[in-house]
Amino acid sequence: MKVVFAPDSFKGTVTAADAARALADGWHSIRPDDHLTIRPMADGGEGTLAAVAAAHPVTSLLRVGGCTGPDGRTVDGEYALLPDGTAVVELATASGLPLMGPRLAPLTATTRGTGEIIAAALDHGATRLLLGLGGSASTDGGTGLLHVLGLRLFDVAGAPLPDGGGALARAHRIECGGLRPAPPGGVQLLTDVTNPLLGPDGAAAVYGPQKGAGPEETARLEAGLTRLSELLGGAPERAGAGAAGGTAYGLAATWGAAITPGAAAVADLLRLDEAIASADLVVTGEGRFVPPACAERPSARSSPAPPARVSPRRWWQASPPTRPRSPSPPSQARPTPPVRRPPTGSGRQAPVWPARRGSMLPKTWGRRAGPQSD
Structure with a gap:
């Protein structure tokens, strides 16, 4: 039997790579003769670099030291360089919210460090850029990143604006003449959010x-992003323009970057469709694990598990095989998940079994995770 393990991360509890390994180890302990394939997934946010590196052994992971963190402190950056010249950059590496520590700075946090990683990748010869947006600490419209690449913003007195979304409302003039050209292969922005830049569903209102x-x-950040768009x-x-505090908008407006669903793009990089094609079973999951009593309704941005996004006609949910056990009292019995069958005439397809709390998972996964980010 061929089984593919392709979970995304479970935020606040376990990474995608660790989740895939734990599931595979649990399966192997019961069925040691099965052929197991591990494909840790990501949606463009945290874990994208790890997923790409796991699927492409020849990928070069290049360190960029001395990057500017979201609060101005120095952090180490990193990007992946694929054999075809594609650079994969994860914004959260140098501009992520966890780098802020307990003291947040909504008005001054910057994406400058991500710009420094991108510049290093271009200097190294990257001909195409994939930028994973997710987990950002700032709402600066990507201006910190773009400043590193040559864009300049000035106030009415002609003074350069400082980093951070809080200063954008004072922007009077913009200079793009010195902006570095986009790589010849183009720029693709990977995101799992669909928020616009402005308004009640925009970057500042929702994620600020x-x-x-x-x-x-929040009102000040909204005014700053409005001025930037003008x-x-x-x-x-x-x-998707509001992704990563408006970074998606900034790069789309200046570099013509394409905003694309992150999970599908990462799945293409990992050649997930090829792995699924010959599989008898696909095990996937994403989100976070919470105690049943604390479970929340899915947010508006919830979407199917990554393999379902890759090939929506070739998957269905199936209950996991279980070992005989003593009957549970009615109050403790778990409901059987619904089974989604492929359309008639679609041929033999691999079922997708979403990972569930309590099946071959470490007990520490029951901890509640923090809020989702952009």
Whole structure:
């Protein structure tokens, strides 16, 4: 039997790579003769580099020292360089919210460090860029990143603006003449959110509070992003433009970057479809594990597990095989998950078994995770 393990991360509890390994180890302990394939997934946020490196042994992981963290402190950056010249950069590596520690700075946090990683990748000869957006600490519209690449913003007195979304409302003039050209193979932005840049569903209103912004700071960030859109033009209303505090908008407006669903793009990089094609069973899962009593309704941005996004016509949910056990009292019995069958005439397809709390998983996975981020 051929089994593919392709989970995304379970935020706050376990990484995608560790989840895949734990599931595979548990399966192997019961069925040691099965052929197991591990494909840790990601949606463009945290874990994207690890997923790419796990699937491509020849990938070069290159360190970029001395990057500017979201709060100005120095952090180490890293990017992956594929054999075809594609650089894979994860914004959270140098500009992620966890790098802020307990003291958040919603008005001054910056994406400058991500720009330094991108510049290093281009200097190294990268001809195409995949930028994973997720887990950002800032709401600066990507201006910190773009400043490293040559964009300049000035206030009415002609003074350069400092980093951070809190200063953007004072922007009076923008200079793009010195902006570094995009790589010849183009720029693809990987995100799992569909928020526009502005408005009640925009970057500041939805994600500003989890980055430390109160009502006054959120209004100031909204005003700053509005002013940025007036100067840059582009399509601030586009789905996904609000990803990573508006970084998606900034790169789309200046570099013509394409905003794409992260999970599908990562799956292409991992050649997940090829692995699924010959599989008898696919085990996947994503999100976070919480006690049943604390389980929340899915958010508006929830979407199917990664393999389902790759090939929606070739999967269905199946209950896991179980070993005989004593009957449980009615109050403790677990409901049987629904079974989704492939359409008639679709041929033999591998079922997808979403990982569930309590099946071959470490007990520490029951801890509750923090809020989702952009």
